[in-house]
Amino acid sequence: MVSLVVVTGITEFKSKIAIYEEQGMKMKYGAAIIGAFALWLFAGPLSAADVMTAEDLRAELSSSPAGTKIAYGADPLQFGELHVPAGDGPFPVVVFIHGGCWLAKYDITTSRPLAWALQGQGIVAWNLEYRRVGDPGGAYPGTLLDIGSGVDYVKRLAADYPLDLSRVVVMGHSAGGHLALWAAARGGIPAGHELHQPDPIRPAGVVALAPAPALTRLHQQGDCDNVIDKLMGGSPAAYPDRYRYVEPARMAPIGVPQTVIMGVHDTRWTPIGEAYIEAARARGDTGIERVLAPESGHFEVINPSSSTWPLVLDAARALLPAPPAGPG
Numbered sequence: 611m612v613s614l615v616v617v618t619g620i621t622e623f624k625s626k627i628a629i630y631e632e633q634g635m636k637m638k639y640g641a642a643i644i645g646a647f648a649l650w651l652f653a654g655p656l657s658a659a660d661v662m663t664a665e666d667l668r669a670e671l672s673s674s675p676a677g678t679k680i681a682y683g684a685d686p687l688q689f690g691e692l693h694v695p696a697g698d699g700p701f702p703v704v705v706f707i708h709g710g711c712w713l714a715k716y717d718i719t720t721s722r723p724l725a726w727a728l729q730g731q732g733i734v735a736w737n738l739e740y741r742r743v744g745d746p747g748g749a750y751p752g753t754l755l756d757i758g759s760g761v762d763y764v765k766r767l768a769a770d771y772p773l774d775l776s777r778v779v780v781m782g783h784s785a786g787g788h789l790a791l792w793a794a795a796r797g798g799i800p801a802g803h804e805l806h807q808p809d810p811i812r813p814a815g816v817v818a819l820a821p822a823p824a825l826t827r828l829h830q831q832g833d834c835d836n837v838i839d840k841l842m843g844g845s846p847a848a849y850p851d852r853y854r855y856v857e858p859a860r861m862a863p864i865g866v867p868q869t870v871i872m873g874v875h876d877t878r879w880t881p882i883g884e885a886y887i888e889a890a891r892a893r894g895d896t897g898i899e900r901v902l903a904p905e906s907g908h909f910e911v912i913n914p915s916s917s918t919w920p921l922v923l924d925a926a927r928a929l930l931p932a933p934p935a936g937p938g
Contacts, residue, residue, distance in 0.1 A: 661873070661875045661876075661906070661907025661908070661909070661910065662907055662908075662909040662910055662913060662916075663909070664909070666909070667720050667909045667912075667913075668720065670913070671719075671720045671721075671722070671723050671912070671913065674719075674722035674723045674726060675722070676691050676718075676722060677691035677692050677693040677722070677725055677726075677729075677735070677737060678691065678692045678693075678694075679691055680692055680763075680767070682759055682760045682763035682766075683756065683759055683760075685741060685746075685747060685756075687739055687740060687741045687742075687745060687756075688739070688740065688741070688756055688759070688760070689739050690736050690737055690738045690739065690760055690763065691718065691722070691725065691735075691736075691737040691739075692734070692735070692736055692737075692767065692771065693725045693726060693728065693729035693734065693735040693736075693737065694729065694734050694771050694772070695729050695730075695732050695733070695734065697732075697772075698772060699734075699771075699772025699773070699774070700772045700773055700774035700933075701732060701733060701734045701772055701773060701774060702732075702733050702734065702774055702777035702778070702779070702930045702933075703733070703734045703735075703736060703764055703773050703774065703775075703777065703778045703779070704728050704733050704734070704735050704736070704778075704779050704780075704781050704817075704926055705736045705738060705760070705761050705764060705778065705779070705780045705781065705790075705793075705813075706721055706724060706725060706728075706735055706736070706737045706738065706781050706782065706786070707738050707740075707757060707780070707781070707782035707783075707786035707787075707789045707790050707793070708720065708721040708737070708738070708739075708782070708783060708786045709782065709783040709784025709785040709786040709787065709820075709822070710742070710784065710785060710786075711743075711784070711785055711822075711833070711834035711837050712742050712743050712749075712753060712785045712834075712837055712840075712841045713742055713743050713744055713834065713837060714742045714743060714744030714745045714748060715744070716742075717739065718737060718738070718739045720912070721737055721783070721786075721912060722737065723912075723913070723914050723915075724737075724912050724913075724914055725737040726914075727914035727919070727923075728923075728926070731923060733926065733930075734771070734773055736760075736763075736764055736767065738756075738757070738760040738761070740753060740756035740757055740760060740789075741753055741756050743837060743840045743841050749840060749841050749842075749843065750841060750842050750843050750852055750856070751804050751805055753789075753841065754789075754792065754796075754805050754856060755805065755807070757789045757792065757793055758793060758796055758805075758807045758810060759807070761780060761793045761810070761811060761813075762807065762809075762810055762811050764778060764811060765811060774933065775811070776814075776931065777814060777930045777931055777933065778811060778813045778814060779813055779814055779815050779816065779817060779926050779929050779930055780793050780794055780813045780815075780816050780817075781816070781817040781818075781819065781922075781926060782816075782817075782818060782819065782821065783819040783820060783821075783911060783912045784819070784820050784821065784822050784879065784908065785822050786819075787818035787819055787820060787821025787822060787823065787870075787883075788818075788821055788822050788823040788825070788858065790816050790817070790818055790821070791816055791818055791821065791823050791858040791864065791868065791886075792823075792856060792858055792861075793810075793813070793816075794812075794813050794815075794816045794864050794865075794866045794868075795858050795861040795862070795864035795865075796810055796855075796861075797810050797812060797865070798861055798864075798865075799855050803855060805855055805856070812865075812866065813866055814866070814867075814929050814930055814931055815866050815867040815868060815869065815929030815930075816864075816866060816867075816868045816869070816929075817868075817869050817871065817922065817925045817926050817929065818868060818869070818870045818871070818883070819871050819911040819912060819922065820871070820872055820873060820876055820879050820880070820883065820906075820908050820911050821870060821872075821879075821882070821883050821886065822879060822882050822883075823857065823858045823859065823882070823883070823886040824857070824859065824882045824883075824885040824886050824889070825838050825841075825842065825846075825853060825856065825857040826846050826853065826857060827882060827885050828882065829842075829845060829846060842856065858886065858890065859885075859886050859889035859890045859893065860893075862889070862890040862893040862894065862895040863890070863893060863894050863895035863896070863897070864890075864895065864897075865897075866897065867897045867898075867899070867929055868895075868897060868898045868899065869898075869899040869901060869925040869928070869929065870883050870886070870887055870898060870899065870900055870901065871901045871902075871903055871906075871911055871918075871921060871922060871925060872884070872900075872901070872902055872903065872906075873902075873903050873906030873907045873908060873910060873911060873918070874902050874903060874904050874905075874906065875906060875907040876906065876907045876908040878908065879908050880902075884900075887900055899925075901921060901925065903918040903921055905917040905918055906918040
């Protein structure tokens, strides 16, 4: 697996960044990492005091216009915003799921710049909204069912827009990173279970940005004002079957490649992402790439103007298979 870490000492150059490979796998993000490294060298190292805060996020990323709003369900919050590049296509697709502790007070607005940036790179962005904790019908099972329905709606969209359904990646940030991993894993939910949805789309991969998939640990820590109890209706001990089919590590191996990008300066959430990787690998999931972004806290990973953006874009591209060859 590829990891990117900050080190100190030896020389000023070596103290900036080191790139190493785990388990002998081929390096995939060379150009993006070189670009991030160049920005690092010219701008100087980012300190913990310099990282983007939630207030910065709302101030800088909440004013972008919406894409084309399309409902995937009857509830007012069951919609997505579609961003389609110019041209004939068909285009690869990124389904994006925003984060915000699964809470109603955090919405789709801060993910719009990322969606526009993907469109500018020739990738369709399907930016999902969904019912969250505090919304009528939100939390278990509604939040999960909304995500499944929204992700699967790309099959309907392909009838009207030039989408290449053989090249779909699910991407999410923070709580949305958990939901992106769950969306890829849900094909293993048995028929008859309340979260089962027939014929779920199988993505080419998942890009999880500063994800929060370790629900049991988050429950134990009481994060976001005990939001996991509110999301799941109670503890893992009280609802073991719910956690069995909502916590991605318990569903591992999920069967698709995953790239997990975490910020070196994200001291709160990077350990949660690391806990998922460790637990999923212990259950035999060998398809996880781990990337530590040296110039990132929790929010830089969704900011297209940050030095972390090339890592995110290259992760999506690496997971999207090449388009089928045309007639010779």
